[in-house]
Amino acid sequence: MGAFKEAEADVGAERDSKSxxxxxxSHVEAYTAPLHRxxxxxxxxxxxxxxxxxxxxxxxxxNALHLAGPAGILISFSLVGIIVxxxxxxxxxxxxxxxxxxxxxxxASRFVDDSLSFALGWAYWYLWVTVLAxxxxxxxxxxxxxxxxxxxxxxxxxxxxxxxxxxxAGILAYGEIEFWLSLIKVISITxxxxxxxxxxxxxxxxxxxxxxxxxxxxxxxxxxxxxxxxFVIAGTLYAGTEMVGITAGEANNPRVAVPxxxxxxxxxxxxxxxGMMFFIGILIPWNDARLLSKESKTAQSPLTIALSxxxxxxxxxxxxxxxxIAVISAGNSSLYVASRTLLFMARSGKAPRLLGKINRAGxxxxxxLFSNLFACIAFLxxxxxxxxxxxxxxxxxGVATFIVWxxxxxxxxxxxxxxxxxxxxxxxxxxxALWYPYGTYGALAANIFLIFFQGYTAFLNPFSSTDFVIxxxxxxxxxxxxxxxxxxxxxxxxxxxEMDVWTGRREDNRTTTGTGxxxxxxxxxxxxxxxxxx
Numbered sequence: 001m002g003a004f005k006e007a008e009a010d011v012g013a014e015r016d017s018k019s020x021x022x023x024x025x026s027h028v029e030a031y032t033a034p035l036h037r038x039x040x041x042x043x044x045x046x047x048x049x050x051x052x053x054x055x056x057x058x059x060x061x062x063n064a065l066h067l068a069g070p071a072g073i074l075i076s077f078s079l080v081g082i083i084v085x086x087x088x089x090x091x092x093x094x095x096x097x098x099x100x101x102x103x104x105x106x107x108a109s110r111f112v113d114d115s116l117s118f119a120l121g122w123a124y125w126y127l128w129v130t131v132l133a134x135x136x137x138x139x140x141x142x143x144x145x146x147x148x149x150x151x152x153x154x155x156x157x158x159x160x161x162x163x164x165x166x167x168x169a170g171i172l173a174y175g176e177i178e179f180w181l182s183l184i185k186v187i188s189i190t191x192x193x194x195x196x197x198x199x200x201x202x203x204x205x206x207x208x209x210x211x212x213x214x215x216x217x218x219x220x221x222x223x224x225x226x227x228x229x230x231f232v233i234a235g236t237l238y239a240g241t242e243m244v245g246i247t248a249g250e251a252n253n254p255r256v257a258v259p260x261x262x263x264x265x266x267x268x269x270x271x272x273x274x275g276m277m278f279f280i281g282i283l284i285p286w287n288d289a290r291l292l293s294k295e296s297k298t299a300q301s302p303l304t305i306a307l308s309x310x311x312x313x314x315x316x317x318x319x320x321x322x323x324x325i326a327v328i329s330a331g332n333s334s335l336y337v338a339s340r341t342l343l344f345m346a347r348s349g350k351a352p353r354l355l356g357k358i359n360r361a362g363x364x365x366x367x368x369l370f371s372n373l374f375a376c377i378a379f380l381x382x383x384x385x386x387x388x389x390x391x392x393x394x395x396x397x398g399v400a401t402f403i404v405w406x407x408x409x410x411x412x413x414x415x416x417x418x419x420x421x422x423x424x425x426x427x428x429x430x431x432x433a434l435w436y437p438y439g440t441y442g443a444l445a446a447n448i449f450l451i452f453f454q455g456y457t458a459f460l461n462p463f464s465s466t467d468f469v470i471x472x473x474x475x476x477x478x479x480x481x482x483x484x485x486x487x488x489x490x491x492x493x494x495x496x497x498e499m500d501v502w503t504g505r506r507e508d509n510r511t512t513t514g515t516g517x518x519x520x521x522x523x524x525x526x527x528x529x530x531x532x533x534x
Contacts, residue, residue, distance in 0.1 A: 046182040053185045053272055054131075054330030055138040056237040058301045058323045060394060061280055062292040064233045065302060068226035070281025071219035076227050077277050080234035080450075081269040084241050086443035087405045089433040090412035091245045092262035096255055096431040098504040099248035102344035104408050109348070110500045111414040113493050115486035119478050120407050121345045125338050125371070127400035131239060132334035132375040134393050136160065139327040141292070142301060142320060153379060160372060163331040167339070167368050170361040174336055181329035188322040189272055192303055195315070196279040205310035213285045221286045231454045232398025232471075237273070239401040240333060241265055242408065246340050254506065259431040280306065334375075335368055342367035350485075392470050399451060399474045406447035409440050418499035451475070 064073045091104060100106050105124060109117035139159055140152040166177065195204065202208030220226060244261045248254040280302040284291070290300050300308075301323055307315040343364040346356030357366045377393075412433065419426065426432065433440060455471025458464045485491070 042179060046179040053182065053189065053326065054237070054240065054333075055135055055142070055323055055327045056131075056233075056330075056394075057273065057276060058303060058319075058326055059138045059142060059292060060134075060233055060237050061276060062300070062302050063394070064230045064277070065221075065280055065284065065286050066288075066291040067221055067233075068230040069217075069219055069221035069286040070214055070277075072221060072227045073230055073277040073281060074274065076230040077234045077237075077273055079446075080231060080238055081273060083405065083443050083446050083450075084238050084269060085266050086433075086435075086439040087408055087447075088241055088244070088262050088265045089436075090440050090443070091242055091408050092258055092431050093429060093433040093436075094412060094415050095245040095248045096258045096262075097429060098501070099251060099254035099258065099506060100504040101246060101248075101340050102348070103245035103248065104242070104404075104411055105341060105344055106348070106504075107411045107415065108407060110503075111411050111418060111494060113486070114489065114491040115482050116407065116410075117348075118345075118350045118485040119482035120404065121341055121350055122481055123400050123474070123478055124404050125341045125345070127239060127397050127404060128334045128338035128341070129371055129374045130377075130393055130397040130400065131236065132163075132331060132338065132371070133377045134236070134397065135327050135331045135334060136375060137393065139324065142323050142327075146317070146320065156379060159327070159331065160376070162328075163335055164368065164372050166328070166332055167335045167372075168361075168363055168365060170363055174332060178329060178332060181325055181332075184325055185322065185329065186272075188319070189276065192319070193275060193279060195312075196283060196306065199306065199310045200279075200282055204312070209283060211282055213282060217285050217287045225457050225460070228453060228457055231450050232395045232402075235398035235401040235405075235450070235454075236394050238269070239397065240330075240337075241269075242404070243333065243337055246337050255430045262431070283309075335371060338371035339364045339367040342371060395454075395470050396474065399454065399471065402447045402451045402454070403474065403478055406444055406451070409444035409447065412440055413437070413444070414494075414496070414499070415501065418496045418501050421496035422499070422501065424501065 061073070064076070068076060094107055095103060098107070105117055105121040108120050136156045136159060140155045143150075143155055144152075167174070169177075198204040200209045222229070244258055248258050251257050283306040284302050288305065290305050291302065301319060303319045304316045307313075307319060342351060342355050343358070345351035346353055346367065355367045355370060356364070358364045416426075416436065455468065458467035458471055
């Protein structure tokens with residue numbers, strides 16, 4: 001719980017260590033030194049958008065369209081998008097005031113119970129290891145568009161080494177790389193939207209498409225069942241929005257950067273996710289055999305299919321190149337979040353101490369290596385149908401996402417209760433969650449509902465034991481982690497009067513309003529640029 005404390009504690013630790021020998025000092029600092037706070041506002045804003053524009057949006061949307069149809073994916077992604085908005089409001093309120101790298105995992109320990117922090121930390125780490133495995137599997141699928149000479153396992157190894165080397169470069173390098181890669185993704189998707197309008201209207205391609213695929217084969221692939229099946233896909237693809245909470249601990253001015261990134265989440269969800277689902281739904285029929293499904297050995301992105309059918313072969317290859325960039329960006333982000341979560345767990349006694357070691361560049365290299373090794377579950381796709389493995393990984397990470405989001409809402413509710421019990425004014429918060437408590441409680445209820453609802457199709461005739469296990473296995477595992485750690489460590493529920501709502505606060509030299517908005521006027525063009533690019 002005290003892994004990421006104020007700079008004063010870090011300085012004191014450094015002074016004490018100077019009395020030791022150089023080797024002993026270096027050894028101690030490797031396990032106690034704080035992470036470097038070098039991320040700037042533009043980095044955090046682009047990380048916020050880069051975290052949700054990964055290969056899943058380009059490839060996973062293929063499976064979503066196949067399962068639910070064009071209307072079905074609009075419904076599922078819009079509903080989950082609303083949940084994400086309120087989750088981010090809750091996280092933004094706490095992370096702006098208390099920006100620590102442990103983020104909501106540390107908040108769970110301080111505001112609820114240390115056992116919840118233990119279960120949440122390992123669930124969140126597992127989520128990102130699974131997402132990373134998704135990305136290894138996605139690149140091995142997509143790259144088959146160009147060639148199948150190189151075997152799938154070889155591509156996984158190549159990118160495994162590449163991601164690890166990239167993650168070792170340090171936090172500032174990570175921020176810069178993510179900024180430019182995210183910018184490329186934003187520009188590419190914007191161009192695709194424009195081209196999609198021309199294709200649908202018949203300006204490009206052999207025919208005018210309009211909304212004909214909404215009539216034949218239809219707007220829904222499998223009625224409500226298809227919508228239910230795509231909730232976990234939406235959850236997985238939206239996973240990463242909460243990354244802002246993690247990056248806050250390494251930001252040089254979180255009171256400005258975090259609220260700005262949080263406020264833009266709604267517009268980015270509306271533009272990039274709902275917009276993407278809309279366009280692929282009108283350009284491609286949901287029963288197209290080239291879409292990713294359980295039976296797929298390889299798969300093409302819906303964007304690639306749409307451009308190829310319109311006679312834009314070069315554009316299809318360009319989209320595939322963008323997907324490779326998206327994989328690099330998402331893999332970079334996945335390792336970043338997994339390693340930082342593991343670092344907090346190690347330094348708070350919830351994981352082996354060795355995982356809390358960092359190098360002189362402030363990189364938790366042991367946690368990075370450990371996380372990347374576990375992502376080798378991606379090699380399962382070599383021995384089975386890649387589409388079946390991808391579907392299972394998507395479901396598991398989607399359920400983990402809903403568990404994490406529900407816990408964030410619980411943490412936020414407890415945080416507010418603690419402030420009230422200790423006589424702290426809500427008006428003093430640098431950022432306040434919109435529509436509290438209705439949005440927070442509503443998002444909590446929605447996440448709990450989706451945790452159970454997403455797998456109900458396993459009960460349909462005939463009952464699928466495999467689908468049932470994949471859909472619900474994480475629930476008993478999470479409970480066992482929570483209860484087991486509570487019994488082992490004899491942890492206690494944190495009383496609101498004793499809640500630590502002070503450690504980790506930082507005062508910055510920029511003034512913000514009560515909603516986290518930096519004072520000062522800006523033009524309309526600048527507002528559009530800030531929403532889309534950051």
